[in-house]
Amino acid sequence: MKEDYILFEDEQVLAVNKPSGLLSIQDRFDPLKPCGLNEFSVRGRNLLPVHRLDKETSGVLCFAQNPAAHRAISLLFEERMVEKNYLAICHGKPEIEEGQIDLALAHHLQKPGLMRVHPKGKPSQTLYKVEAQWREFCLLRVKPLTGRTHQIRVHLASIGCPIVGDLAYGGTEGLKIDDIKKSRLKTKEESSSFLISRVALHSDLLSFHYLAKDYKFMADLPEI
The missing domain is CATH 3.30.2350.10 (Pseudouridine synthase)
Incomplete structure (x- = not known):
């Protein structure tokens, strides 16, 4: 590496x-x-x-x-003394531009390895804020207050905003040029090519205090 x-x-x-x-x-x-x-x-x-x-x-x-x-x-x-911030490209747009998702999560009994919203699950909270929007997509800044498996992915899907590329939780296989703007490219193959062909979730900040020192790490978004 x-x-x-x-x-x-x-x-x-x-x-x-x-x-x-x-x-x-x-x-x-x-x-x-x-x-x-x-x-x-x-x-x-x-x-x-x-x-x-x-x-x-x-x-x-x-x-x-x-x-x-x-x-x-x-x-x-x-x-919960660690600050964690993420950026996610999602389908749709939340009804409220900034808010908190408070839905308990549990393992999915019919789909091993996946999670689901369930009233008897573990308490889970996620903050979100709309940073940008284009056509049928939005960029969300997300801050999980708890650390459940797949928490961000399930919570965003639960409000009608599954993450692009997240097939497990309702997203499409990726983001294409035609999805975000009217393409002027010459060929159909070029205009329908993927800009993003992965789960569009990125951890851009993590910080905590340890041994009288403030640690803060930031990671730029990967190039498309």
């Missing part, structure tokens, strides 16, 4: 800009699959995961560099 993916490193933490398509940690069924934990555990690093991003999600991913940092930062995540 290229070293230019590294956003920050000291004796306590390593923060990277994880590309889409890379697992955060080892696959329990296939530990040989490439993952961020293994890719960056080089040059004497002994990395320990404190959180994870979905495989298709890009952006800030943080690892601890020692057991003490692992315990402390993991606890910060558990106690």
Whole structure:
């Protein structure tokens, strides 16, 4: 893995800009699959995961560099003392431009590996704000207050704004040129080509306070 993916490193933490398509940690069924934990555990690093991003999600991913940092930062995540911001390109537009989604989430019994809104699930809260809109799409800034599996993806789908590329939760397979503007390109193939062919979710900021130090990591959006 290229070293230019590294956003920050000291004796306590390593923060990277994880590309889409890379697992955060080892696959329990296939530990040989490439993952961020293994890719960056080089040059004497002994990395320990404190959180994870979905495989298709890009952006800030943080690892601890020692057991003490692992315990402390993991606890910060558990106690909701870590700020996490995301950007998502979604279908449609929320009825309210800025608000909070407060819907409990549970594992989907009929679809293993997926989540669903369920009244007996775990409490889950997500803040969102519309940053931009074009045709039938919008760009949302999203801040999860809890850290449930697939939380952002399920919550946004629940308000009628599934994330582009998220086939599991109601999104289409991607975003095409024709989806956002009237194309003047010469061929049908060019105008219908994908600008984005992945889950359009990016972790652009993560911050926390540890050992009398404010850590703040930011990751630019990947190029289309």
